Amino acid sequence: MRNTKLEGLSPGPTLIERAYEAILDAISDRRLEPGERINQEDLAGRLQISRQPVGQALNILKSQGFVRDNGRRGLIVAPLEREFFQSIYQLRGALDAMAAELAAGRRSDADVVEGRGLVAEGRRAMKSGKMEALIDADKRFHMWTYRVAGNPLLVDTMGLYWNHLRRAMAELLRRPSGRDLVWDEHQAILDAIVAGDADEARARALAHARDASARLVEAIPAPAVPASEDEARAERRRA
Amino acid sequence: MRNTKLEGLSPGPTLIERAYEAILDAISDRRLEPGERINQEDLAGRLQISRQPVGQALNILKSQGFVRDNGRRGLIVAPLEREFFQSIYQLRGALDAMAAELAAGRRSDADVVEGRGLVAEGRRAMKSGKMEALIDADKRFHMWTYRVAGNPLLVDTMGLYWNHLRRAMAELLRRPSGRDLVWDEHQAILDAIVAGDADEARARALAHARDASARLVEAIPAPAVPASEDEARAERRRA
DNA sequence: ATGCGAAAGTTCGTATACGATGTAAGAAAC
DNA sequence: GTTTCTTACATCGTATACGAACTTTCGCAT
Numbered sequence: 001m002r003n004t005k006l007e008g009l010s011p012g013p014t015l016i017e018r019a020y021e022a023i024l025d026a027i028s029d030r031r032l033e034p035g036e037r038i039n040q041e042d043l044a045g046r047l048q049i050s051r052q053p054v055g056q057a058l059n060i061l062k063s064q065g066f067v068r069d070n071g072r073r074g075l076i077v078a079p080l081e082r083e084f085f086q087s088i089y090q091l092r093g094a095l096d097a098m099a100a101e102l103a104a105g106r107r108s109d110a111d112v113v114e115g116r117g118l119v120a121e122g123r124r125a126m127k128s129g130k131m132e133a134l135i136d137a138d139k140r141f142h143m144w145t146y147r148v149a150g151n152p153l154l155v156d157t158m159g160l161y162w163n164h165l166r167r168a169m170a171e172l173l174r175r176p177s178g179r180d181l182v183w184d185e186h187q188a189i190l191d192a193i194v195a196g197d198a199d200e201a202r203a204r205a206l207a208h209a210r211d212a213s214a215r216l217v218e219a220i221p222a223p224a225v226p227a228s229e230d231e232a233r234a235e236r237r238r239a
Numbered sequence: 240m241r242n243t244k245l246e247g248l249s250p251g252p253t254l255i256e257r258a259y260e261a262i263l264d265a266i267s268d269r270r271l272e273p274g275e276r277i278n279q280e281d282l283a284g285r286l287q288i289s290r291q292p293v294g295q296a297l298n299i300l301k302s303q304g305f306v307r308d309n310g311r312r313g314l315i316v317a318p319l320e321r322e323f324f325q326s327i328y329q330l331r332g333a334l335d336a337m338a339a340e341l342a343a344g345r346r347s348d349a350d351v352v353e354g355r356g357l358v359a360e361g362r363r364a365m366k367s368g369k370m371e372a373l374i375d376a377d378k379r380f381h382m383w384t385y386r387v388a389g390n391p392l393l394v395d396t397m398g399l400y401w402n403h404l405r406r407a408m409a410e411l412l413r414r415p416s417g418r419d420l421v422w423d424e425h426q427a428i429l430d431a432i433v434a435g436d437a438d439e440a441r442a443r444a445l446a447h448a449r450d451a452s453a454r455l456v457e458a459i460p461a462p463a464v465p466a467s468e469d470e471a472r473a474e475r476r477r478a
Numbered sequence: 479a480t481g482c483g484a485a486a487g488t489t490c491g492t493a494t495a496c497g498a499t500g501t502a503a504g505a506a507a508c
Numbered sequence: 509g510t511t512t513c514t515t516a517c518a519t520c521g522t523a524t525a526c527g528a529a530c531t532t533t534c535g536c537a538t
Contacts, residue, residue: 087391154330279489
């Protein structure tokens, strides 16, 4: 029962798509630092392709807020700014609450199994202490709620936002304050969804988003490390 | 007191940006029909530029869901699909509710004046019967709530969604059923925001989104007019 | 007529080329 | 030694060129 209508041959990943993925990944896990200047030629060289697909990928990234115009001096990786992440968390609060509420009314048996697995995985990641795994498990749990909620647009939209959040997460999880708390809260959301208690699920999700927001906002240095043009210039002079 | 730090010279709209605006506009007001096939060369010719910036603009549009891959046969304007618009309205409900709630706690005197003006304008547009003006006024009122809510990301995100909605709106407003209702509901939201009653504002916004959703969903033909490849092919043959 | 196969035509992705604009470096004047 | 002018360099946006994959058309055989 696979490919019942096989007219659906996808044209395969183009260089643009691969460049997009590669660059977004690098930005998300901070191999490309916030505020760092971006050079098309350099990126193209590292990816072993021409500037063309790189430029197109960067344009998409720009429209999604991951990179930003830097006057006439090309692009920079979007700096980490408190207000921006507060904005994201505000939206996330509203959407997570909605997602949890919907999920409580729609979860299937398979969903429940998967959800429990994700929480277990998260707790394991927590014990392992590996930051990468922890961030990943966090995202995966929440993406699960969006999926179970049954709104594809929600999955796409929040998926993008989570790439933004990932950049700040590293900062956040560095301090172990309340790491356990996170997965207790996830557990509570899961339980409410499993129980089919929509109101409770909504309330728990909202509380979790608020807590996460508070934790994150204090983790981002207040004046937002702008990595200014002057700094960049100085750096170049040094080299 | 203008331009205190005048380092901010913007590089001016590039061809990519202008092409993006032009194409998005054409899609939004249905000069490019849902399901219609898109030809880079043709577009480039009409805009009097080369294929290059057109292709880049289309790539951004694709990432935003306004156009869609069509196998190996290039791109098509995204068809109007019931489920997609239901998804949008679901998100919009959550975000409009949040926006109204926040706006009720933050509106300034200037905001109030502007809001009243927008509602008045909307009622005028309604009487004039001009569809374009009506759709525009609708969007403008809601964008006002997002702005007053003070979350820039909300403005951007919903701004994009409204471009999607605009495509379906034409369909919707063709039937005058409950056209007056819309602006009564807007009035109620405005009043609650002006009064600073966050709970009431939230409730009104949520109700409005639900009503709008119901109206829209029944306005979109159920099987979504896919304007399939075969149709397109037939059309070409005719020409 | 109908089915098959080859050749021509479309259309896109990607590479390369070019020009404009801004930045950095070095020389000349004070 | 500092400042200003000029020349070289870097980098991006845009245009053009090319190749690959698919579609359509047209001729030929049945």
